Amino acid sequence: MLDNLGEDKSIYLQIGEMIEDEILRGILNEEEQVPSTTELSKFYKINPATAAKGINILVDKEVLYKKRGIGMFVQTGAKSRIIEERKKNFYDTFVKKIITEAKLIGIDKQELKKMIDDSKEA
Amino acid sequence: MSELSKRTAKYYFVQGIKLFLVMLLGIVIFGAVWTNIYLGEVDITDKVLYRILSFGGVFMIMMNMMYSMYSPGWYDNMVLSMGARRKDIFFGDFIKQITFIICNMLLYSTMALAVHKSEHIKRILICGVFALLMGAVGIIVGHIIKKYGRTTFIVISVVCSATFGLIMCEVANGIHLFGLGENKENVISIAAVLLFVFMEYVIYRLNRKVMVV
Amino acid sequence: MSILAGKNIVKKYGKETVLKNVSVEIETGKIYGLIGRNGAGKTTLLSILTAQNPATEGEITLDGKPVWENEESLSHICYSREISPVTMFGPNTLKVKEYLATAKAFYRNWDEAYAKELIKLFNIDIKKRISKLSKGMLSAVTIIVALASKADITILDEPVAGLDVVAREQFYKLIIEEYSETGRTFIISTHIIEEAASLFERVIIIDNGEIKFQENTEEFLAKAYRVSGDTDAVDKATEGFKIYHPESLGRNKVVTVLADKPVENFGEDVQVEPVSLQNLFYAMCVNEGREAV
Numbered sequence: 001m002l003d004n005l006g007e008d009k010s011i012y013l014q015i016g017e018m019i020e021d022e023i024l025r026g027i028l029n030e031e032e033q034v035p036s037t038t039e040l041s042k043f044y045k046i047n048p049a050t051a052a053k054g055i056n057i058l059v060d061k062e063v064l065y066k067k068r069g070i071g072m073f074v075q076t077g078a079k080s081r082i083i084e085e086r087k088k089n090f091y092d093t094f095v096k097k098i099i100t101e102a103k104l105i106g107i108d109k110q111e112l113k114k115m116i117d118d119s120k121e122a
Numbered sequence: 123m124s125e126l127s128k129r130t131a132k133y134y135f136v137q138g139i140k141l142f143l144v145m146l147l148g149i150v151i152f153g154a155v156w157t158n159i160y161l162g163e164v165d166i167t168d169k170v171l172y173r174i175l176s177f178g179g180v181f182m183i184m185m186n187m188m189y190s191m192y193s194p195g196w197y198d199n200m201v202l203s204m205g206a207r208r209k210d211i212f213f214g215d216f217i218k219q220i221t222f223i224i225c226n227m228l229l230y231s232t233m234a235l236a237v238h239k240s241e242h243i244k245r246i247l248i249c250g251v252f253a254l255l256m257g258a259v260g261i262i263v264g265h266i267i268k269k270y271g272r273t274t275f276i277v278i279s280v281v282c283s284a285t286f287g288l289i290m291c292e293v294a295n296g297i298h299l300f301g302l303g304e305n306k307e308n309v310i311s312i313a314a315v316l317l318f319v320f321m322e323y324v325i326y327r328l329n330r331k332v333m334v335v
Numbered sequence: 336m337s338i339l340a341g342k343n344i345v346k347k348y349g350k351e352t353v354l355k356n357v358s359v360e361i362e363t364g365k366i367y368g369l370i371g372r373n374g375a376g377k378t379t380l381l382s383i384l385t386a387q388n389p390a391t392e393g394e395i396t397l398d399g400k401p402v403w404e405n406e407e408s409l410s411h412i413c414y415s416r417e418i419s420p421v422t423m424f425g426p427n428t429l430k431v432k433e434y435l436a437t438a439k440a441f442y443r444n445w446d447e448a449y450a451k452e453l454i455k456l457f458n459i460d461i462k463k464r465i466s467k468l469s470k471g472m473l474s475a476v477t478i479i480v481a482l483a484s485k486a487d488i489t490i491l492d493e494p495v496a497g498l499d500v501v502a503r504e505q506f507y508k509l510i511i512e513e514y515s516e517t518g519r520t521f522i523i524s525t526h527i528i529e530e531a532a533s534l535f536e537r538v539i540i541i542d543n544g545e546i547k548f549q550e551n552t553e554e555f556l557a558k559a560y561r562v563s564g565d566t567d568a569v570d571k572a573t574e575g576f577k578i579y580h581p582e583s584l585g586r587n588k589v590v591t592v593l594a595d596k597p598v599e600n601f602g603e604d605v606q607v608e609p610v611s612l613q614n615l616f617y618a619m620c621v622n623e624g625r626e627a628v
Binding site: 124125126127129130132133195196200201202203204205206207208209331333334 | 382385387388389404406409410412413414416422429434437438440441442443
């Protein structure tokens with residue numbers, strides 16, 4: 001788990017994102033239990049209401065569900081739901097930034113494409 | 123009586139008892155000293171007890187006055203900061219003093235009876251009344267000087283208690299005071315009680331607007 | 336849910352007006368942050384809200400009933416102040432255990448077991464006299480009283496002053512734990528803003544005896560931005576907004592903007608970043624900018 005919250009986004013959104021990241025990376029599997037709001041709030045030193053808000057958003061997105069009396073669990077199919085949503089937002093979240101920066105420093109489309117092609121990471 | 127009132131009353135009652143225990147310690151120490159002085163004499167118990175009785179009156183008045191000067195700026199302040207009501211604090215100060223005084227009076231009365239000098243009981247009673255009065259004065263003084271800092275406080279508290287303590291005790295002994303004449307203790311005691319009631323009124327007014335420092 | 340409300344509070348000391356028509360509402364079940372500079376009136380306000388200081392004007396109610404000298408209201412409140420090692424009589428010779436015993440006598444819901452746990456946690460020698468305690472230990476005692484009081488509305492005045500970073504983190508954890516478990520209301524006044532900012536569901540900003548803002552922290556910060564870029568571009572982009580602390584370095588200008596509601600776009604020519612609570616507060620304090628048009 002990352003334990004650094006940034007200033008750039010509301011905390012509850014960041015909490016949601018971090019949990020989603022873990023689901024994507026297989027650190028949290030489907031039908032596995034997620035840390036409680038108390039545990040989350042203690043770990044990140046945030047207001048428990050904020051942690052709860054982050055969790056509730058994920059429940060609304062059908063990424064998590066509540067087992068009464070026990071806690072929050074990852075829903076089956078959560079991973080694919082997250083991927084779908086992130087794919088939709090990928091352009092706005094990341095690609096736009098790359099294009100803006102590339103424009104700023106004068107890297108053209110060709111060079112950019114070449115960078116991606118040559119990249120060992122991709 | 124409300125729950126908070128009860129708790130406040132209990133707290134101050136305990137403070138009164140604690141104060142009495144301090145007095146008791148003093149008595150034990152002085153008692154030991156005097157016992158030592160009169161060692162070997164025939165009616166040593168009588169002599170020692172008589173000594174204690176004589177000084178007891180003064181000390182009761184002095185101690186009550188001195189400690190009551192601490193109340194406004196210290197105990198009352200602390201207790202107020204913990205949610206006590208000013209009304210309950212007002213009664214609390216009274217409870218503390220009366221507890222202290224009554225314990226003392228019971229002790230001395232017992233001693234007086236033990237040495238077959240029950241005529242002292244009246245004097246003890248009068249000292250008790252004066253102690254109560256001086257205690258009230260002490261609280262008023264405490265309210266006034268609580269802003270002035272340590273040195274001023276110590277000076278004033280010691281001077282006040284000593285002066286008043288001695289004066290009052292002498293009056294209780296039936297001695298001339300500014301030519302008031304002997305055997306006027308009764309009148310003076312009643313005047314003391316009335317004065318006390320007035321003081322309490324002043325304290326009540328002072329207390330109403332007090333704030334935590 | 337109950338509300339501790341202060342309406343139109345004015346406090347004067349002689350000719351000096353320390354609180355100028357302050358109205359504040361505290362909803363139970365939340366963690367509040369009270370932020371202000373030294374001398375802004377934080378302690379005075381808290382003191383008045385808890386009936387420990389009489390207001391010159393105005394009324395304070397809990398659930399509609401006045402707090403002043405009211406046992407029912409007072410029994411829900413704990414205002415744990417900084418303990419001074421020096422009193423006007425000289426060094427404070429009261430022992431910690433006596434202080435705690437007094438707290439136990441007065442706080443209706445005092446939890447002795449919890450208090451003992453905390454004493455151990457903070458490693459306090461309760462036989463020591465208050466005058467002999469270090470600054471950190473004094474803060475710790477304040478915290479112990481606040482937490483063990485188990486009061487519905489618990490107020491802590493500068494609780495972390497004097498605590499080192501390890502102890503401060505410990506404190507935040509304790510508050511979170513206690514709040515999670517009991518849902519008690521906490522009002523924390525502090526100078527050390529950024530560490531505690533994520534704890535505050537609502538924030539109250541007081542300056543010069545007036546309440547400047549009392550809002551949900553997150554919604555408040557969602558309206559704050561740090562706009563930078565070319566001076567002209569910045570001026571154009573921020574026209575009509577309330578700006579604070581404009582700074583210039585050459586042709587680069589940076590301003591802090593506080594809008595009435597979140598802003599979608601300031602335009603292409605400027606860089607926009609969010610602002611932390613501490614930086615926003617700082618900008619407001621150091622303000623030399625103009626108010627909203």
